[in-house]
Amino acid sequence: MGSPRDSTAPGTPAGESANGAIEADSDTADASSVSVSVVLPAYNEAETIESTVATTLRTLAGFLPAESFEVLVAEDGCEDRTPEIAARLAAADERVRHVHSDARLGRGGALERAFEAARGDVLAYFDTDLATDISHLEELIDRIRIGEADVATGSRWLPGNVADRPAKRGVPSRVYNGLVRTLLRSDLRDHQCGFKAFSREAFETLAEDVEDEHWFWDTEMLVRAQRAGFTVAEFPVEWTPKGDTKVDLVRDVFGMGSQILRTFWQLSVRPRLSRRVGLVAGAFLAVFALVLMTQYIDFGTVLSEMGDADPLFVAAAAVVYLLSWPIRGVRYRDILEELGYRETVPFLTGAVFISQTGNLVFPARAGDLIRAYVVKARRGIPYPSGFASLAAERVFDLLTIASMAGVVLIGYTATGQTAELARTVTGAAGAGRVAVIVALGVGLVALAAVVGIALSARSDRNFVAAVVYRISTDSYADFVAGVIGRFVDDLQTVAGTRRGFTRVGTSSVAVWTLDVVTALLVLAAFTPGLAAVELVAVSFFAVSVGNLAKVLPLSPGGVGLYEGAFTLLVVGLTPLSPELALGAAVLDHAVKNIVTVVGGYAAMLGLNVSLTTAVEETRDVRDARDEAPELD
Incomplete structure (x- = not known):
């Protein structure tokens, strides 16, 4: 946030700047004598701000020396007469600043900006509706002024002084404070x-x-x-609800809940994460997912089924899957060309190989970072462009596999097989059921998000961001909307033309079709006795849903989730046994x-890239990455 200016432009009333960006009035007071600054956060407070300022000045004068305090009206983009009133008050009294x-x-942003403009060593604030009894102001300030505490806060929930709050405000408040205390x-x-x-x-x-920057x-x-390690003093206050709260019990409570999770991650989880912890956790999740399957599948029979698989079909599957990699390189070349960079297909195929190998080895999609590192280190493509290209690729991946699964599901619906599928899913247990539920949920969300992003990319309006702001309006929503905005920009750049959309879309369909054909050949290796149409349909659906199940990075490479789904x-969808199906999946x-691993290590040798070095080199740009699902 920029520093406030204590000046006014010529010809403008005191308290109003020429551009209206930010200003603080009444520079005539001796700044060195001000020891206490009280900020009043004001958003559309035209009805109360004048009386609140007067009450605040009178109360401060009752226990502080003259000219030792100031009152700042932190007027935050008001739509009523609050700015005009605040400017007038500041012009009339040198102890008031606007x-x-x-x-x-946002409430927090306005407070921070005002505190940066404040002159005092004690910085206080309270709500302008004076819901908290102003008689507590002396105690609040003295807690800081005499050095008893570094931070002081009034409390409506201390034992023996519980505020009488309406249920619609009291219940959410208790739940919220309980979550903060616990998490x-x-x-x-x-x-x-x-x-x-x-x-x-x-x-x-x-x-x-x-x-x-909000609530x-x-x-x-x-x-x-x-x-x-600062000393925080909490003391009971008399509090009376005044009017309607400005907290939206849907948008703001949801947003604040997400902020609790974000802060919990930053303070309690992230400091404990390391590469070793991530690898151990990922391996544990993969093993746990497979162990769950042993509760309803005989793994001895699975191994027997795998041993009976036709090696020629398995070898053919490996060749088909290998053929998909140059197409991945072609797709990546087309994406980078749309972003203004020209590179060769062999190099880009190697970069994709290395990044996908990283996703198998490291948790949390560290391979995505590795690809950005490779194209920057070897070809000088900036990190933002590397992440943008990856984001666009992921959008096409999600759209393609979700569409493939949707088309096949429509076919099953037309033939009346969805009822049997539903009974199978709801009656199953363990990793398979969890994986399918995750996949279906992710698929629906992903498809809706991709459609929204695609609509936004073809319009001046960001439809997805508009939905986000209907749910929450805090800084976390700003972050999410910013990520979505970058996705929209990237997609618009890559797919904004018919040529770009056709090239990248066609290669995406080819990549995932070969992925399905690989699974089809592996399944055929078990001589399942299925008709060709049935074999093709179940392969397309199972592979698509299995890859959707891997979107959440619960284990390196999605091991366990893919097999379960x-x-x-x-x-x-077929008369095949669970043992044969799991053998084919594994x-x-x-x-x-x-x-992937063989190709990845060959590419590493050819490009002289180390996975561990790449991960270390990209730590500083980890926060710049666009969140993208892992699909391989």
């Missing part, structure tokens, strides 16, 4: 009471790490203050992974 923003910054290990009872104060040192230290800002400040669908995935 910090204005034309655009909405974020906070010792406080009330995190959202709009009555807080900070020392200058605490604020400046914490503001660097706090990411939210979660209060909570994140308190949680990070405790983690940073493939097995369950083959059993539900062998199919093994053939593909072996081809």
Whole structure:
């Protein structure tokens, strides 16, 4: 956030800047004498702001020396007369300052901006509706002023002083605070009471790490203050609900819930992650998924079935799958050409081989980072372009496999087989059922998202971002909408022309068709006795859904999830036994992974690339990556 300006343009009223970006009024007061700054966050408060400022000044004057305090009206993109009133108050009283923003910054963003403009060493704020009894202001400020605490906050939920709140506000508040206490290990009872104060040192230290700019800002400040070792004092306050809350119980509660999870990840999970932990966790999940299958499948019979598979069909499957890789290279070349880069197919095929090998070895799609590293290190393609090309590729992957699964499902519906499939899925247990449910859910979400992205790419309006903002309007929503916006831009660049869409779309269909043919040949190796049409249909559907099940990076390469979904669908749609279906699934995935690893290591030798070095080199750009599902 930029620093506020304490000046006005010639010809503009005090308190209003020429461009309306941000300003703070009344520079006539001696800044060195101000020790306490009180900020009033104001959004459309024309009815109350004047009386609140007067009450605040009167209360501060009752226990602080003259000219030792200031009141800043943090007016946040208001749509009523609040800016005009705040400017007038600032012009009339040198103790009042007006910090204005034309655009909405969010509650936390407006507070941060005002605190940066403040002159005092004690920084306090409270809600302008004066729901918290103003008589507590002296205690709030003195907790910081005398050095008793670095952060002070009023509480409506301390034992013996529970506020009388309407159920529609009290119940969500209790649930919310309980989640914060549990997940974020906070010792406080009330995190959202709009009555807080900070020392200058605490604020400046914490503001660097706090990411939210809306309603979660209060909570994140308190949680990070405790983690940073600052002394946080919580004391009971008298609180009376005033009017309707500005918190949207759908959008903001949902958004704040996502912020709890984000902060939990940043403070409790990510610091404990390492490459070794990731590898162990991924391996455990893969083994666990396979162990679940042993509860309803005889693995001895599975091994026997695999031993009886025709090696000629298996070898043919490996050759067919190998043929898909140059097509992947061609597709990647076409994507990069649309982004303005020309590279050779052999090099790009090697880069794809290496990245997919990384996805098999490392968890959390580290291979995606490796590809961006390879094209930058060997061809000088910037990281943003590398991530953009990968994002566009993933969009086409999702659209292709979801469409393939959807077409086959329509065919099964037309022939009346979906009822049997539904009974199979609902009656199954273990990894297979979980995998299919995950796949179907991911498929529906992915297809809806891709359609929305495609519509956005062909329009000036971002339809998907509009949906996100209907659910939440906090900074996490901004992050999600930003990611979607980059996807839309990337897709528009790559597929914005008929030529680009046709080239990349055609090669995507070819890649995934060969992936299906590989599975078909492996299944045929078991001599299943299925008619050709039935064999083709079940292969297309099982492979498509199996790959959708792998979208969530629960294990390296999706091992276990793919096999579970493939097995369950083959059993539900054919008379084949679970043992034969699982044998085919394991062998199919093994053939593909072996081809990938062999090709990947050959490419590493040819391009002189080390997987571990690539991962280390890309740590600094990890946050720049667009989230993309793993599909191989």
